[in-house]
Amino acid sequence: MRVSHLSGLVPKTPVRLMFRVYKYILPEVRAELNRLRVIAEGIPDPELRAQALDSMNGKQFHCEGGGVYAAANLKERHLLIPLIVSLQTISDYLDNLCDRSTSLDEDDFRLLHQSMLDAVHPDAPLRDYYALRTERDDGGYLHELVSTCQTCVRSLPSYDKVQNDVAELVGLYRDLQVYKHIVSERREPQLLAWWEQYRHRYPGLQWNEFAAATGSTLAMFMLFVAASDEGLSDEAALAIRDAYFPHVCGLHIMLDYLIDQEEDRIGGDLNFCNYYSDQSAMVERIGDIVYGARRDVQTLPHWRFHRMIIEGLLALYLSDPKVRMQADVKRVSRKLMRGSPLTRLFFWGNSVWIRMHKS
Incomplete structure (x- = not known):
C-alpha cells in the first residue's frame, strides 16, 4: 500500500489531538465564524x-467538531478550516431555513441546496438560490459561503481525486433535505421511495439509518483532508468514502437525532430515532x-485518528446538556456509554470543557 504523504502529520494519540484542537483548531474556527x-x-x-445568526449561534459546535479534521494536516489548515466552516455553515443555515420555512416547496429546497453542490464544484457559476421563495435579499451571504468553498477546493492539490465522491455525498445530502422538509404527509413515502434506489447497496441498513447517514458532512470533510495530500490515489480516496459511508456518517446523525427527540417532537420535525419498535431496538x-x-x-x-473521531462523536453527543433533560435519552445514553474505553471518557471531559468555554 502506498504510504500517505500525511504520515507523520496525523495525530496518533488523544492528548496530541486535543493539544492541536485547543491551540489551533478552536481559535481559528471561531475566528472564521466571527x-x-x-x-x-x-x-x-x-x-x-x-436564521443565519441563529444557525451560527446554536450550531457552533458543528463547525468546531468538523474543524477537528484539519488537525490531521495542520500545514493546510489555512484551506481546510475556511472550507469546513463555510460548507458546514451552508448546511446549518439551510437546515434552519427549511426547518422553520415559510415554504414547503420541494423545488425551493432543491434550489437552495444547489448552493452546496456548487460549493464543491470549483468552476460552478453562482446563481440566485432564493429565486423560488419570498425572502431573497441576503446581501451576498450565501454567495460568500459558496465562493469561499470554491476558492479552497481549487487550491487542494488532489481535489480531482475526491470531487466525484464529494459531489455524490452532497447530492445525497440535498435529496435528504428536500424529502424530510416537504409537507409532512409526503415525507415518509418520498424517503421510502428514495431508499428503494439504494437499498441493494446497503443491505445491512434500515431505511431510516441510510437516510441518517446521508445527512452527515463528515465523509466530505475527511475527503477534503485527503485531497490536501498531493500523492492521493483514486483507490485511497474511494477507500475513505467507503470507510465513512454509511456507518461513521450514520452514527454521527443518529446521535444527533437521539439528543434532539424532544425538540423535534415540539417542532413537528421528522426524527429517525422514532422508527424503531422500542428503546432496546434503538x-x-x-x-x-x-x-x-x-x-x-x-x-x-491512520486508523487510530478515525477511531478517535468515532469515540469523540459518542462523547460529544452523549455529554450534551439536552441528554440530561430527557429521561428516555438519558437511559439510552447510559447504555451506550457502558464499558466506554478511556479514550471516550477523555473526549467526554474535553467536550464538557469546550461547551463551558465556547466563546
Whole structure:
C-alpha cells in the first residue's frame, strides 16, 4: 500500500489531538465564524438574517467538531478550516431555513441546496438560490459561503481525486433535505421511495439509518483532508468514502437525532430515532452502527485518528446538556456509554470543557 504523504502529520494519540484542537483548531474556527457572523449581521432581509445568526449561534459546535479534521494536516489548515466552516455553515443555515420555512416547496429546497453542490464544484457559476421563495435579499451571504468553498477546493492539490465522491455525498445530502422538509404527509413515502434506489447497496441498513447517514458532512470533510495530500490515489480516496459511508456518517446523525427527540417532537420535525419498535431496538441498532464504524475505519491508514473521531462523536453527543433533560435519552445514553474505553471518557471531559468555554 502506498504510504500517505500525511504520515507523520496525523495525530496518533488523544492528548496530541486535543493539544492541536485547543491551540489551533478552536481559535481559528471561531475566528472564521466571527468573520462570517459580521457578514450575516448585515443581511438586509430580517428572516434570512435571523436564521443565519441563529444557525451560527446554536450550531457552533458543528463547525468546531468538523474543524477537528484539519488537525490531521495542520500545514493546510489555512484551506481546510475556511472550507469546513463555510460548507458546514451552508448546511446549518439551510437546515434552519427549511426547518422553520415559510415554504414547503420541494423545488425551493432543491434550489437552495444547489448552493452546496456548487460549493464543491470549483468552476460552478453562482446563481440566485432564493429565486423560488419570498425572502431573497441576503446581501451576498450565501454567495460568500459558496465562493469561499470554491476558492479552497481549487487550491487542494488532489481535489480531482475526491470531487466525484464529494459531489455524490452532497447530492445525497440535498435529496435528504428536500424529502424530510416537504409537507409532512409526503415525507415518509418520498424517503421510502428514495431508499428503494439504494437499498441493494446497503443491505445491512434500515431505511431510516441510510437516510441518517446521508445527512452527515463528515465523509466530505475527511475527503477534503485527503485531497490536501498531493500523492492521493483514486483507490485511497474511494477507500475513505467507503470507510465513512454509511456507518461513521450514520452514527454521527443518529446521535444527533437521539439528543434532539424532544425538540423535534415540539417542532413537528421528522426524527429517525422514532422508527424503531422500542428503546432496546434503538440501542441495539446504534450499537451495531458503532461496531460497523469501528470495523470500517480499521482498513484505513491512520486508523487510530478515525477511531478517535468515532469515540469523540459518542462523547460529544452523549455529554450534551439536552441528554440530561430527557429521561428516555438519558437511559439510552447510559447504555451506550457502558464499558466506554478511556479514550471516550477523555473526549467526554474535553467536550464538557469546550461547551463551558465556547466563546
